Amino acid sequence: MSAAPVLDVADPSTANNIGTELALSTRSLTERLANAPITDLAMLEQAVDDRRTLGAAAKSVEQFFDPLKQMAHRLHKALCDRQNAILAPILVLDGEKSRAISAFKAAQDELRRQRERELAEQQRRIDQARAAEEAAALETAGESAMAEAVLAEAIQAPMPVVVVRDEVKAVAKFRRDWKWKFTTTEDRARQLLPREYLAIDEQKLTAYAKAMKTSAALPGITVFYVDTPIR
Numbered sequence: 001m002s003a004a005p006v007l008d009v010a011d012p013s014t015a016n017n018i019g020t021e022l023a024l025s026t027r028s029l030t031e032r033l034a035n036a037p038i039t040d041l042a043m044l045e046q047a048v049d050d051r052r053t054l055g056a057a058a059k060s061v062e063q064f065f066d067p068l069k070q071m072a073h074r075l076h077k078a079l080c081d082r083q084n085a086i087l088a089p090i091l092v093l094d095g096e097k098s099r100a101i102s103a104f105k106a107a108q109d110e111l112r113r114q115r116e117r118e119l120a121e122q123q124r125r126i127d128q129a130r131a132a133e134e135a136a137a138l139e140t141a142g143e144s145a146m147a148e149a150v151l152a153e154a155i156q157a158p159m160p161v162v163v164v165r166d167e168v169k170a171v172a173k174f175r176r177d178w179k180w181k182f183t184t185t186e187d188r189a190r191q192l193l194p195r196e197y198l199a200i201d202e203q204k205l206t207a208y209a210k211a212m213k214t215s216a217a218l219p220g221i222t223v224f225y226v227d228t229p230i231r
Contacts, residue, residue, distance in 0.1 A: 007068065009075065022064055029057055048229070055231045105168050116162045123160040 008014045033050045036043070131154030138147035182189045190198060209216060209223045216223035 007072075018068065019061075019064055022061060026057060026061065029053070051229065051231050101172055105172070105174065108168050109166075112164050112166060115164050119162040119164070120160045123162060124157075127157065127160065128154045 006014065007018070033053065038044050038047055131150050135147040135150045138144075138150065184192070205218075205221065208218070212223065213225075214223075
């Protein structure tokens, strides 16, 4: 009996040395059974027989590696479970703090926008009062047309732009992530969304083709078959 394969979890490259004899015998087999065009029934029979041989060889390779893969899978699962168990309380608390920070910023943004509107309105009133004083002086000087123009310009002027410093950004950094949600039921949304945003369910279509066969009748697709040889 050959010695058990040696794997070093600290050096994954040791897997490259596993199954050396199996690799040599597999290469020899594939070279011996190299593919050739099938031109008669005898060659068809040979190809069918070759596939039986190849199937047995494939099974041998799987049987050799399956225990090793299962061992590696169990180790990987155990490490992932342990990592997740240690990470869980960190991630839960971090998520709570992240949501609290986002909520605080949203509230502060609204207060800041409200303050900007208030300051803009205050500045507008100051500008209009200044314009009224200027218009009154012009009216006194007999420049009625100019006074009316000054008042009209003040009235039609756009709201002043006032920017209040974002104090939150001075403390915390943010990345703006754009997301989406349905404004109605999902079924109704599917009726409203453009076609390019509706994904094709390939698994469902394959199941439909298998079930309906030649009776299939869906617009946009055709159902066909391929005769796949089995061992």
